[in-house]
Structure formats: structure tokens, C-alpha cells
Amino acid sequence: MKLNDLFKNTNYDDTLFSKKAILSIEKRIVFKKIQENEIPYIECLSRKKEIKLTPEEAVRQLYIYKLVNDYGYPLERIQLEVPIHFGREIKRADIVIMDKDRPTIPYIIIELKKPKLSDGKEQLKSYCNATGAPIGVWTNGEQISCYNRKDPNFFEAITDIPNSIQKLSDILNEKFTYQDLKSRDKISKEKRSLRSLIQEMEDEVLASAGVDSFEEIFKLIFSKLYDELICANDSTVYLKFRNSGDTDFELKEKIQNIFDSAKKKWEGVFSEESKILLSPSHLAVCVSTLQDIKLFNNNLDVVDDAFEYLMSKSQKGEKGQYFTPRYVIDMCVKMMNPTINDKIIDTACGSSGFTVHSIFKVWKQIRREKGLPEGEDFTASERTTEETDFVRDNVFGIDFDEKTVRVARTLNLIAGDGQTNVLHLNTLDYSRWNEIIKQDNWNDTYNEGFKKLKKLQPKGSRNFSLFNFDIVMANPPFAGDIKEQAILSHYELAKNSKGKWQNKVSRDTLFIERNLNFLKPGGRMAIVLPQGRFNNTSDKYIREFIAERCRILAVVGLHANVFKPHTGTKTSVLFIQKWDKKLCPKKEDYPIFFATMQKPSKDNSGEKIYVKDINGEIKLDNHNHFIVDHDLYNHDGLTQDGIAEAFVEFAKKEKLSFFQ
Known part of the structure; x- marks a missing residue:
């Protein structure tokens, strides 16, 4: 059976995963006859037993394969259907990577049940808040969003999760060239649009920021275009429009400097005294959301x-x-x-x-x-x-x-x-x-x-x-x-x-x-x-x-x-x-x-x-x-x-x- 057939007419997909991962999963599919119907099953990498293969389960198996083979996490740190307590109510997280030194404490929570980001992210946030997990991931196999939980109100997008020998700070402090941005671009890799990311920012940050959304997003896009242009024409320069482990106040100062340089190059759009008005914490979320989108392309x-x-x-x-x-x-x-x-x-x-x-x-x-x-x-x-x-x-x-x-x-x-x-x-x-x-x-x-x-x-x-x-x-x-x-x-x-x-x-x-x-x-x-x-x-x-x-x-x-x-x-x-x-x-x-x-x-x-x-x-x-x-x-x-x-x-x- 091909996973493509399983994903047809669903919101799940396998486009984020390597051909090797897909082939590995397809090889393990078996069919069982249940009430005259042939039903696909697969032996779970983690639970070591046969599980009914739904689109959600296929994405879970692909992601477990990725965690083990690409990120190097041992299977003993990966747990499935982990109970999360909300008072008397108990929900179950799809995949949890436990902390290396505290094996009962969640480190990364991965959510697959909700195949749309807007639904999945809310579920994911509630799981991270309830457990204190610093990192959350949502994916449906076509798109993926990784977040660093800074506090219950702010989840900043991060480019990737750490591998088994990295720290979160290694991911946050990673330097990016324009070529790196091209290889990570969310538009081409995940079929995201800048419009959808702006809607996400509006829902989470800008609605409560007390600023003119148009003006502040315009300033950020203006600044990011300038940063990309500089780096596109000099392969040795690192992108500055990134949340690279700075404090929120340091990040705001850095982005304001980029904005000031952009105003000088492209005059007559913003006044000389124009400033970014977003608070440091709101700005940090917005920069994290935009940083992995490449704005320059063939026709803007x-x-x-x-x-x-x-x-x-x-x-x-x-x-x-x-x-x-x-x-x-x-x-x-x-x-x-x-x-x-x-x-x-x-x-x-x-x-x-x-x-x-x-x-x-x-x-x-x-x-x-x-x-x-x-x-x-x-x-x-x-x-x-x-x-x-x-x-x-x-x-x-x-x-x-x-x-x-x-x-x-x-x-x-x-x-x-x-x-x-x-x-x-x-x-x-x-x-x-x-x-x-x-x-x-x-x-x-x-x-x-x-x-x-x-x-x-x-x-x-x-x-x-x-x-x-x-x-x-x-x-x-x-x-x-x-x-x-x-x-x-x-x-x-x-x-x-x-x-x-x-x-x-x-x-x-x-x-x-x-x-x-x-x-x-x-x-x-x-x-x-x-x-x-x-x-x-x-x-x-x-x-x-x-x-x-x-x-x-x-x-x-x-x-x-x-x-x-x-x-x-x-x-x-x-x-x-x-x-x-x-x-x-x-x-x-x-x-x-x-x-x-x-x-x-x-x-x-x-x-x-x-x-x-x-x-x-x-x-x-x-x-x-x-x-x-x-x-x-x-x-x-x-x-x-x-x-x-x-x-x-x-x-x-x-x-x-x-x-x-």
C-alpha cells in the first residue's frame, strides 16, 4: 500500500518526510481481514505491536522514524499517548520526548490529532502549559510548526527542534545565511503562505498589542526585505532578522536598527522618526513567525x-x-x-x-x-x-x-x-x-x-x-x-x-x-x-x-x-x-x-x-x-x-x- 492512497482527501500528508522514511513505513504495512474488509495495520516502532493504520497514525510513524534516524533520539525517550491531566479530565499527547536527565518530565510534545494548525496549536499550547514542556511541535505531515514556550501567553516559533545532543539554545543561537533561508523557506517546503502567517500573528499577538496591525507588519516586512537583499548579494553575511537567542529588548533594538537602515535605502515610505511600536515580547513572537519565510522570489x-x-x-x-x-x-x-x-x-x-x-x-x-x-x-x-x-x-x-x-x-x-x-x-x-x-x-x-x-x-x-x-x-x-x-x-x-x-x-x-x-x-x-x-x-x-x-x-x-x-x-x-x-x-x-x-x-x-x-x-x-x-x-x-x-x-x- 502507498501512503499517498491513505492520505487522499484528508488534511494529512507525507511531503515533509524523506523517501527513505516513507519506504520504511510502507514496507511494514500489513492487511488484516476484519468483517470481510481488508484493513491496513502497521507495527509501531515504539509500542512494538500492530496498530490500525489511519492517516494520523501514518504521520506519527513517519515522525517517530524522523526522531530516531534524523534527530538521533533513542526509542526509550519517546513515549506515545502520554496522559496529560487537566483537573479531572485526562487527554493524551500523541508523541512526547522525555527530558534526558528527568525521564518522567516531558521535554518536547508533538501534536498530530488536529490536522489544521489553528486547532492543533491550541491543543499543543494547552499540553505544554499543563506539563511545563519548553518545546512543542504540530504537524500534519505537510506543514510543521515548532514552538518554544516562553510563558503561558507566548509561544515563539523556532526553526527546528534540537537533536538528541543539542540544547534549545543551540537552535536559538544558530546563524543563518541567505542560502540557509532558501533551504528552510516555509513557503516552498511546507506550502505555507505569508498571508496565513500574518493571520496567525494577528490572532495571537496583534489583536491585543494595541497597535495598528497594518503599520507594524508593514515595518517588519520592510525590514526583512532589506535584510534579505543585503544577504542575497553577499553570501558571507548572516541574516539579522532572526530571533537568535537575544533577550526581547536586545531583539527589538536589533530589528529597529535594520528598520532604520531600510528607511535610508528606500526613502519616502516611512518618516525618518518612524519607530517600531510593538512591545519587545510581541515583537519577538512576530519575528519568530516571519523569520523562516523567504520574501524575495521571481516576482515579489x-x-x-x-x-x-x-x-x-x-x-x-x-x-x-x-x-x-x-x-x-x-x-x-x-x-x-x-x-x-x-x-x-x-x-x-x-x-x-x-x-x-x-x-x-x-x-x-x-x-x-x-x-x-x-x-x-x-x-x-x-x-x-x-x-x-x-x-x-x-x-x-x-x-x-x-x-x-x-x-x-x-x-x-x-x-x-x-x-x-x-x-x-x-x-x-x-x-x-x-x-x-x-x-x-x-x-x-x-x-x-x-x-x-x-x-x-x-x-x-x-x-x-x-x-x-x-x-x-x-x-x-x-x-x-x-x-x-x-x-x-x-x-x-x-x-x-x-x-x-x-x-x-x-x-x-x-x-x-x-x-x-x-x-x-x-x-x-x-x-x-x-x-x-x-x-x-x-x-x-x-x-x-x-x-x-x-x-x-x-x-x-x-x-x-x-x-x-x-x-x-x-x-x-x-x-x-x-x-x-x-x-x-x-x-x-x-x-x-x-x-x-x-x-x-x-x-x-x-x-x-x-x-x-x-x-x-x-x-x-x-x-x-x-x-x-x-x-x-x-x-x-x-x-x-x-x-x-x-x-x-x-x-x-x-x-x-x-x-x-
């Missing part, structure tokens, strides 16, 4: 997933503004095909996914042309002059939400090696920009980027209404109407089909016109819009406005689950190119590329659906990250061609200028 999606969660909790949904899933962004980037010569802007940038992924695409072109490797940790690689110049001069983002802008600036600063042109402005209300740019605080942060933006206005233009961008990509906010006449008076689309001014106009409608005014002739745009704009009779005047000014290249219908859990609004992406005598000569009749996303990519609750292999295991890409199950494009040759590849074929056939 680990960090972005966490920011999406934090921002959606914080405020984004109220404004109808949602983070665009990275697979939708990548489809748009592939279809818009940015090059090193293109000036690119996202006018409602959110976390700046469109611009960051455009940067990555162009960088890969630059590196291929120079014969340079992309590298496993592409985002942490040292940048060439051409790469930083492209980010400094060609890539821009604007958003009206201050928190969002700080997230976007962080991702752009990291991607751009300290360069960014992400600006805190209201894209639609450009007549007031002159007032904003006179404010000292605004100028300190955004002046350099704004000076470059001004240079992209057509000659003679002084009111910020027109620009000369090659590409605009945006997912503007849908919710809420603009009612201010001071804003509406600047837009043709503020008039109805009969040419009369309207009292209110939806934000996304105004963004269509505003984005077109950001484009130079021949420039191209991808914009996410509610489905109604494409088929409502009342919106016909909007479609006519677009068709008069542009060639409609493509319309891609997205699945209704794409923006869940924030909204179930059905959306499509519109791709256009502005008429131009040379790049896009005007035609009355031409073909348009239409496609509809067939795979939902998320379930009805908004959780991403991942590609699985023939054994039902989540498949990892070349960078050890999950692959979302969609049909928008081919993921690094690991999935089938999708909508983007079909469009590229169409674009070449139609001789579109940006695929010549």
Missing part, C-alpha cells in the same frame, strides 16, 4: 499577497478598489508587450502590480540580450545600469490612497533598486495638482518623480491634462460616483449621450477618458472595467467615444471569482491602441480579439485554486511557488498556452505595431 508575489490581505482589511474595499491578481496582470503585460523604450504608467496603481511586472518583463529582455542569467531570486539580483535607468525614467504610478502608495513605492523601490516614480495624487482631479505639489511634505517625497512626469507632457501643455505615454495599464476603482462639478467639468464623458452634463458619473467611466489623455498617438492601454460598460444600452455613448479615438484590440472576459472575496462584480479587460497615422492607421472595419476566461482561478469564497500533479499534490513552479490554475497564459512552460498566447498570434497576424 509572496509580499504582494500579504499586502493585499492587509490592505483589504484596512480600507480598500470601501472605495471599490481591489488588488488585481498577479495572473491577470501578467496576462495584460504579455499582451501589451512593453519594451525598454516604452514610457509606462498605472493611473490607479494600488500596489503597483502592472508597473512592477512590466519592469520584470523588460528586465528579462535586457538580461537575455546581455547574456545574463535571470537567477533563481530574480528580484534580489544586482541590477545593471540599463535596468535601473529604465525604472528611473520610464515607469510611473499614481494613486489617491496614501497607504496604498506607500505599499506601491516599497515594491517599486525594491524592484527598481531605490528608484521609483509612484506619486500620491488624485488622477481624476488633476486641476488641483498645482495646489498639492506646493505642500512641503508632499514635495520632500514625490518631487523627483513629479519632475519626470511633467516632462512627459506634450509641448505647450501646462495643465496636466495630456501626457505622452506609450502604455497605460490600470484597474480603476468601480464603486462610487464622482459628483463634484469641478472635476466633472473637465471630462467629455461627464456628458450623457445627448450632450448634457450629468450630476454624477462613475469613477471608471472618467478613468477611461483620463487614461486615453495619458496616451500619445499610437499608445496602447489595458483597463479592467465592469462588464456593463461593454453591453449596457445606456453605456453605448462610452463605447462610441472609445471607438472614435482608438482601435479596439481585444476584450477578455474575466471569471466572476477573480476579484473575490472583495467583490463578485463581473469584469472584462479592454485593450485598445490610439489611432496614429504611422503606428495605428485609422480603419473603419477591422477584426477584434475576443476571449473569455474558462477556469475560475479562485473558488466561491475567494481562495486561489492551484495546479496539482497526478498525485493531487500542489505543483510548484521553477521558483518553488504555487501555480494558480487559470487559462490566461502559459506559466513558464508548466501549463498550457492560454489567452495571451492566442492574442500574440492574432497581433502578429494583424501586424500590430507593438508585435512587429
Whole structure:
């Protein structure tokens, strides 16, 4: 019998264990006939008798094998089903390693009964508190979490348990290089996500810490990114963002120093006087939780997933503004095909996914042309002059939400090696920009980027209404109407089909016109819009406005689950190119590329659906990250061609200028 078959349709797994361990267990499985059924049994390594083989028991036997063969614990120190007393109630711990010098005292307690961490950890904590055991482990065979019990309220995550000849202090004081972090990374090894770890921190620490969760987690991620970047480019340097046996106060001082260094490298995200506000004990738990996650990867999606969660909790949904899933962004980037010569802007940038992924695409072109490797940790690689110049001069983002802008600036600063042109402005209300740019605080942060933006206005233009961008990509906010006449008076689309001014106009409608005014002739745009704009009779005047000014290249219908859990609004992406005598000569009749996303990519609750292999295991890409199950494009040759590849074929056939 194969353990894979036993674990099917359960929350237990064997992915944490070696092939040798799995083979050892499978060899010992026997079948007994009970009431006409063949039931699997196994001889327990510890109890020396045959036990019915359930998924939980299989994980227990695998873990006992690991304790004996990998950690060197003798079987006489390992006890099973150890009674734990809670007053009159008695519960039994799955595996207990007894103290070497006090054989009746629990040293490490391992919990397997609860196959979900949130349930298992509570059980584990109660066992450790009741016995005084300093170390606890929860595992379901796929994930593993190890904790040091500091006191009944605080269980700090530790990287591993000590082996039979180590002390707990040896584990706590272990030094880690970036290569060590890569080999231990919980995302690739245990299929954990940064989002789930943040939720864990919120439940246990941040809810009672009396601080702004968004701000404090943002500071920690910001600091950890800096620490990783330093160590990724120098293999001799040890990571500092770790709980390495320091006192809580020493650890806080160390993390504050990393944060201060990060602020100097990546200016304009946090104020100079900004401090980490978490108490030393709360901070120690948070650092321990985050330390074994590698944030840098091929496209920063680990960090972005966490920011999406934090921002959606914080405020984004109220404004109808949602983070665009990275697979939708990548489809748009592939279809818009940015090059090193293109000036690119996202006018409602959110976390700046469109611009960051455009940067990555162009960088890969630059590196291929120079014969340079992309590298496993592409985002942490040292940048060439051409790469930083492209980010400094060609890539821009604007958003009206201050928190969002700080997230976007962080991702752009990291991607751009300290360069960014992400600006805190209201894209639609450009007549007031002159007032904003006179404010000292605004100028300190955004002046350099704004000076470059001004240079992209057509000659003679002084009111910020027109620009000369090659590409605009945006997912503007849908919710809420603009009612201010001071804003509406600047837009043709503020008039109805009969040419009369309207009292209110939806934000996304105004963004269509505003984005077109950001484009130079021949420039191209991808914009996410509610489905109604494409088929409502009342919106016909909007479609006519677009068709008069542009060639409609493509319309891609997205699945209704794409923006869940924030909204179930059905959306499509519109791709256009502005008429131009040379790049896009005007035609009355031409073909348009239409496609509809067939795979939902998320379930009805908004959780991403991942590609699985023939054994039902989540498949990892070349960078050890999950692959979302969609049909928008081919993921690094690991999935089938999708909508983007079909469009590229169409674009070449139609001789579109940006695929010549």
C-alpha cells in the first residue's frame, strides 16, 4: 500500500518526510481481514505491536522514524499517548520526548490529532502549559510548526527542534545565511503562505498589542526585505532578522536598527522618526513567525499577497478598489508587450502590480540580450545600469490612497533598486495638482518623480491634462460616483449621450477618458472595467467615444471569482491602441480579439485554486511557488498556452505595431 492512497482527501500528508522514511513505513504495512474488509495495520516502532493504520497514525510513524534516524533520539525517550491531566479530565499527547536527565518530565510534545494548525496549536499550547514542556511541535505531515514556550501567553516559533545532543539554545543561537533561508523557506517546503502567517500573528499577538496591525507588519516586512537583499548579494553575511537567542529588548533594538537602515535605502515610505511600536515580547513572537519565510522570489508575489490581505482589511474595499491578481496582470503585460523604450504608467496603481511586472518583463529582455542569467531570486539580483535607468525614467504610478502608495513605492523601490516614480495624487482631479505639489511634505517625497512626469507632457501643455505615454495599464476603482462639478467639468464623458452634463458619473467611466489623455498617438492601454460598460444600452455613448479615438484590440472576459472575496462584480479587460497615422492607421472595419476566461482561478469564497500533479499534490513552479490554475497564459512552460498566447498570434497576424 502507498501512503499517498491513505492520505487522499484528508488534511494529512507525507511531503515533509524523506523517501527513505516513507519506504520504511510502507514496507511494514500489513492487511488484516476484519468483517470481510481488508484493513491496513502497521507495527509501531515504539509500542512494538500492530496498530490500525489511519492517516494520523501514518504521520506519527513517519515522525517517530524522523526522531530516531534524523534527530538521533533513542526509542526509550519517546513515549506515545502520554496522559496529560487537566483537573479531572485526562487527554493524551500523541508523541512526547522525555527530558534526558528527568525521564518522567516531558521535554518536547508533538501534536498530530488536529490536522489544521489553528486547532492543533491550541491543543499543543494547552499540553505544554499543563506539563511545563519548553518545546512543542504540530504537524500534519505537510506543514510543521515548532514552538518554544516562553510563558503561558507566548509561544515563539523556532526553526527546528534540537537533536538528541543539542540544547534549545543551540537552535536559538544558530546563524543563518541567505542560502540557509532558501533551504528552510516555509513557503516552498511546507506550502505555507505569508498571508496565513500574518493571520496567525494577528490572532495571537496583534489583536491585543494595541497597535495598528497594518503599520507594524508593514515595518517588519520592510525590514526583512532589506535584510534579505543585503544577504542575497553577499553570501558571507548572516541574516539579522532572526530571533537568535537575544533577550526581547536586545531583539527589538536589533530589528529597529535594520528598520532604520531600510528607511535610508528606500526613502519616502516611512518618516525618518518612524519607530517600531510593538512591545519587545510581541515583537519577538512576530519575528519568530516571519523569520523562516523567504520574501524575495521571481516576482515579489509572496509580499504582494500579504499586502493585499492587509490592505483589504484596512480600507480598500470601501472605495471599490481591489488588488488585481498577479495572473491577470501578467496576462495584460504579455499582451501589451512593453519594451525598454516604452514610457509606462498605472493611473490607479494600488500596489503597483502592472508597473512592477512590466519592469520584470523588460528586465528579462535586457538580461537575455546581455547574456545574463535571470537567477533563481530574480528580484534580489544586482541590477545593471540599463535596468535601473529604465525604472528611473520610464515607469510611473499614481494613486489617491496614501497607504496604498506607500505599499506601491516599497515594491517599486525594491524592484527598481531605490528608484521609483509612484506619486500620491488624485488622477481624476488633476486641476488641483498645482495646489498639492506646493505642500512641503508632499514635495520632500514625490518631487523627483513629479519632475519626470511633467516632462512627459506634450509641448505647450501646462495643465496636466495630456501626457505622452506609450502604455497605460490600470484597474480603476468601480464603486462610487464622482459628483463634484469641478472635476466633472473637465471630462467629455461627464456628458450623457445627448450632450448634457450629468450630476454624477462613475469613477471608471472618467478613468477611461483620463487614461486615453495619458496616451500619445499610437499608445496602447489595458483597463479592467465592469462588464456593463461593454453591453449596457445606456453605456453605448462610452463605447462610441472609445471607438472614435482608438482601435479596439481585444476584450477578455474575466471569471466572476477573480476579484473575490472583495467583490463578485463581473469584469472584462479592454485593450485598445490610439489611432496614429504611422503606428495605428485609422480603419473603419477591422477584426477584434475576443476571449473569455474558462477556469475560475479562485473558488466561491475567494481562495486561489492551484495546479496539482497526478498525485493531487500542489505543483510548484521553477521558483518553488504555487501555480494558480487559470487559462490566461502559459506559466513558464508548466501549463498550457492560454489567452495571451492566442492574442500574440492574432497581433502578429494583424501586424500590430507593438508585435512587429
